[in-house]
Amino acid sequence: MAEWVLKYADPRGEIRQQVISAASEQELRERYTQQGFLIYSIRPRGAAGLSASAGLFSRRRKLNLEKFLIFNQQFVTLVRAGLPILKSLDLLADRLTDPTLGRYVKAVRDEVKNGVLLSEAFRQQGIFPKIFTTSVLAGEKAGSLVEVLDRYITYQKMALAVKKKVLVSLLYPAVLVSLVLVLVIFLVTYVVPQFGELYANMQAQLPTMTQFLLAVGKSAKVYVLGAAAGLAGAVVLFRWWARGDAAREKIDAVKMRLPVLGNIWIKYQVAQMARILSTLLTGGIPLVQGLETAAESLGTALLRKALERAGKTVREGQSLSSSLSATGVFPGLAIDMIEVGESTGALPAMLTSVAEFYDEDVNTQMQAALSLIEPAIMIFMGGFVAFVLVSLYLPIFSLSDSIR
Numbered sequence: 157m158a159e160w161v162l163k164y165a166d167p168r169g170e171i172r173q174q175v176i177s178a179a180s181e182q183e184l185r186e187r188y189t190q191q192g193f194l195i196y197s198i199r200p201r202g203a204a205g206l207s208a209s210a211g212l213f214s215r216r217r218k219l220n221l222e223k224f225l226i227f228n229q230q231f232v233t234l235v236r237a238g239l240p241i242l243k244s245l246d247l248l249a250d251r252l253t254d255p256t257l258g259r260y261v262k263a264v265r266d267e268v269k270n271g272v273l274l275s276e277a278f279r280q281q282g283i284f285p286k287i288f289t290t291s292v293l294a295g296e297k298a299g300s301l302v303e304v305l306d307r308y309i310t311y312q313k314m315a316l317a318v319k320k321k322v323l324v325s326l327l328y329p330a331v332l333v334s335l336v337l338v339l340v341i342f343l344v345t346y347v348v349p350q351f352g353e354l355y356a357n358m359q360a361q362l363p364t365m366t367q368f369l370l371a372v373g374k375s376a377k378v379y380v381l382g383a384a385a386g387l388a389g390a391v392v393l394f395r396w397w398a399r400g401d402a403a404r405e406k407i408d409a410v411k412m413r414l415p416v417l418g419n420i421w422i423k424y425q426v427a428q429m430a431r432i433l434s435t436l437l438t439g440g441i442p443l444v445q446g447l448e449t450a451a452e453s454l455g456t457a458l459l460r461k462a463l464e465r466a467g468k469t470v471r472e473g474q475s476l477s478s479s480l481s482a483t484g485v486f487p488g489l490a491i492d493m494i495e496v497g498e499s500t501g502a503l504p505a506m507l508t509s510v511a512e513f514y515d516e517d518v519n520t521q522m523q524a525a526l527s528l529i530e531p532a533i534m535i536f537m538g539g540f541v542a543f544v545l546v547s548l549y550l551p552i553f554s555l556s557d558s559i560r
Contacts, residue, residue, distance in 0.1 A: 160184055160200060163271060164193045173272045175280070219283050223254040225312050227261065232305045241301075242268050260284070274301075286452040287311075287432050294439040304439045311435040315428070318515055322424070325522050329529055336537050343544050345380050348373030351548045362551050369547040401457050408458035412485075420521050425459050426490050427514035434507035443503075444471050459485060476503070490514070 160181060163173040178184035181198050227248060234244035245265040252258035260281045267277035275293035278284045288308060295304030352370040355362060362370070376383075397403050412418045432453050436446035444467055451463035466479035477495035480486045490510050497506025 158200060160198050162188065162198050164188055173270075173276065175276075219285070220254055220257060221312065221316060223252070223257055224284075225309065225316065227252060227257060228305060228309050228312070232302055232309065235305075236302050241274055286449050287436065290436060290441060290445070290449045291439050294436070294441050297440070300440075307435055307438055311431060314431060314511075318424075318427070321519060322522070325519075325526060329526055329533070332530065332533050336533060339537065340540060341376075341380070343541070344373050344376045346377075348544070348548070349377050355551060363547075365543075366547045366551055369544065404457035405461060408456050412458070416521075416525050420518055420525065422485070423487065423514045423521075424518045425454065425456050426486055427511045427518065429454060429459060429463065430490070430507045430514070431511035434504045434511065437504040437507070443476065447476075462486070 158179070159175050159177055161173065162176050162184060176184060178187070184198060230248055231244055234247060235241060239247070242265065245261060245268060249258060249262045249265050252261060260283055263281055264274070264277040267280060268274055272280070273293075273296060275289050275296055278292060279289040291304050291308045292301065295301035348369055352373060355366075355370070398407060411421050414421070429450055432450045433446050436449055437443065441449065447463050447467035447470065451460045451467065454460050454463070462480075462483035462485040465483055466476070469479040469482065470476055475495070475498055477491050477498055480494065481488075481491045493506055493510050493513075494503070497503040497509075500506075
């Protein structure tokens with residue numbers, strides 16, 4: 157069935173616009189006319205020009221969240237100052253430093269000019285976060301768009317701060333591992349073969365460890381390009397395989413079972429989920445819809461499936477804490493805190509506490525893990541270099557003793 161953009165007036169005279177699936181334009185027109193709606197226009201969703209192409213374009217492009225945060229701050233400031241939404245979009249669309257974001261904001265402005273709701277205009281672009289479009293929808297319904305966007309900006313600042321903290325913590329170990337790999341490849345593929353040629357000309361009897369190292373160096377020099385090509389091909393194949401939901405769910409299951417790192421990973425994801433859900437509930441979104449939006453906003457397939465299952469049981473009348481507990485994914489402490497929040501009627505505040513607690517816990521455990529990883533890397537590097545030096549220079553010492 158095709159998708160159509162329908163603009164109509166309801167029995168109270170309010171003009172609305174939404175995307176509806178129907179077999180044909182005539183069938184859609186007859187359906188809504190019989191229900192007493194006044195039809196203004198019906199057009200295929202793909203005829204929206206840039207809005208339609210933006211959905212395809214977003215698959216190749218990602219939104220710059222830092223510049224999107226700046227846009228939201230400026231937009232809220234203009235609306236709070238009393239400017240109409242359309243005028244605010246007009247002012248910002250031509251002044252954004254990010255050309256990609258500017259293109260989508262202009263498309264949103266054009267849709268709003270045509271009578272589309274702001275939340276629907278953002279949603280049609282296919283690039284803006286689900287939590288953002290849902291928050292805007294909640295603000296429109298409640299008549300408190302500025303307050304809802306303020307809460308979203310607070311969430312976005314916190315999420316970016318946590319993400320930056322994690323990346324900065326991982327930067328030094330990543331650089332250290334890269335340098336170690338470069339050093340190992342250089343020693344094995346260049347230095348060791350040079351000594352191999354020297355000992356071949358001397359026709360000396362070499363120790364076992366030296367023979368082993370020279371054999372490894374000779375093979376590595378011959379097959380290094382093939383190994384690099386094979387590794388690159390394996391990475392490409394893995395990325396292609398990892399596109400599917402089933403594959404991503406298996407990868408997430410493996411991440412959870414990793415010693416030390418698996419515990420850190422699941423706590424980080426739970427903190428993200430709690431912060432998203434708290435933001436939505438504070439903005440007036442119902443719990444079931446908030447769970448659906450939180451599931452779509454998470455970047456992990458395992459937690460997304462768990463939240464979808466929890467949403468179904470909540471819809472059937474179960475509590476959020478028991479629904480999350482039944483998934484077997486969420487930590488017990490988080491479930492206990494959520495249960496207390498439900499019983500006291502302060503679920504959004506408790507979810508914020510869960511996010512803050514696990515953010516701090518993740519930071520502490522990461523620092524502890526990195527404090528162990530860095531010495532381990534240094535010990536490995538020192539041990540490998542010592543093995544190479546002893547293996548290469550031991551025959552020279554033996555020859556010197558024989559000459560004496």
